Amino acid sequence: MALTEWTDRLRIPAIAAPMTDVSGPDLVAEACCAGVVGAFPSHNAASSSELERWLAEINERRAHVGTGTQAAPVAVNLVVHPTNSRLDSDLRAVLSGGVEVVITSVGSPRSIVGPLHDAGVTVLADVASIHHARRAIDAGVDGVVLLTAGAGGQTGWANAFAFTRAARDEFDGMVVLAGGVSDGAGILAARVLGADLAYLGTRFIATTESLAPAAYRAGVVAASLDDVATTTQVTGLAANVLSEWLRGVDPAMGGGHDSEAGFSVDRLLSQRGVWAAGHSVSGTDRVLPVAELVALLDRELREARSRLLAAAFTQVEND
Template sequence: MPLPADLTARLSLPLIAAPMTGVSGPELAVVACRNGVIGSFPTHNAANVEVLDEWLDQIGTAQSGHPDAAPLAPNLVVHRTNERLAADVDQLVAHGVELVITSVGSPEPVVERLHAAGCLVFADVATLRHAQRALEAGADGLVLLTAGAGGQTGSANPFAFVRAVREHFTGPLVLAGGISDGHALLAAEALGADLAYMGTGFIATTESLAPEDYQAAVVSASLDDVRQTEQVGGLPANLLAAWLESQRAPMVSAGDFQAERLTNGRTVWSAGHSVSGVHYACSAAEVIDRVRLQYRDARNQLLEMPCR
């Protein structure tokens, strides 16, 4: 199944403002949606279920006067240690969310309930095996976590991963990892993705929940300043080296993911390889406008290239 026409008609770019722990909130999601980009945030960024309800109310009110705004796509951690999962799903259903992105496990526990409410489910995956399992569980689309994605990441080359999945799946694909500008976004489409994630590019924005020192570190960093580790959350994640080197807390064992670590108030400085494309802090709307111009320029450059 391709992306629904009523969804694509509301997009000005084939882009999702990626859900980021400690960064994405209602303000960032609203600005993204109003500017034709799918907005998102992890539900665990809301301190509790009551705050999640307030956030969804806030977003719904902001969107009420903008019927052509892009959809919201909250992110659910579906790992067995997420004690809020059922209650968070209840809120998403009650608020009529159109699209949900699942992370850290099979979407099976939530697919039936969300589908019954008319909600599409995209699952993020980092391997071909996980992609197949997500589709067998009923996922409508896949978010491919590739090498260089900020925060939780994968290790597969994006060119190889997208093409390998496209051999067997014709439905919606989202490429996550390394999307720093409109040129990379167009390249993701040429590769076979329907949409792409941009996360790191939205960290240093007015609407971001990230503290000022984190935003400043993103602006000053390059991709050489990104390190992959499993010792912070238990799963492979790309983080800023400066933050990692400053930590004194005990590191966790590889594979020991616990959902409660996402809500313990600790700010983790995640960033992907696309950090090299962040040169100054600005509004989220300015980021989107810049990507839109770059995307048009990239398309025009391709049209002007001679056939070989």
């Protein structure tokens, strides 16, 4: 597995995924201080100037994580689609803001890999197929984020087991598994499959530091995976959202596309207040502060490892 030096600073091998209208400075700073990568989309900041201010605030808070402790990295999600008029200015903000990880989505990262690598930034790319993964690898990324079936917001369709194993066969760089991971057992399962890190978004919607309104958080807590629907009405790309929210959406707002042809950044930003969520709502049963959630995930991960070791020991005894 391809780990970098910053992974040694993680309490658990996880990224708090970047979520539109959900991930802000409070959530990201708390995640980094708690020991997971804190990520947010650059477009959550109203402008590139605000993005610079957000990064300065987050870094200030990360600097006070505690004596002898180094905070986990900040990751910024950059939409690299040609319709993103802010890409160049957001990239400059990222390069000046001391960001250690960039996650690209909706398009080829080729044009920004060079400047990011020159600054020592790890570049990950969202992918939903082996074809997309190969293109990202050819573009020079350090790792891929596998959007599997059940991921919240922009989602994939591939089975997590098959996709992770196929990606690991293709690529010796960093592999991050996104989709349906809600607890420590899921994080361990991702590692056993060959992923370096797990991507958790839905669990972090239901945190006190989330930008999500109270009704949205309550909807996530109340939902089961049966209450998650896949739609192209939001951005033109397949996305998982809460059915409760989707029932109130005007069918005319979206097209019938499931490709980048139906996507634009303006369209994404015009659909604010979307209740995105993944299948991991079934493992989200209450709203917690980020620090408590990370501590819970850490405990669950340790317990899952213990169960796995006990099962392996029992199998050895029986052989």
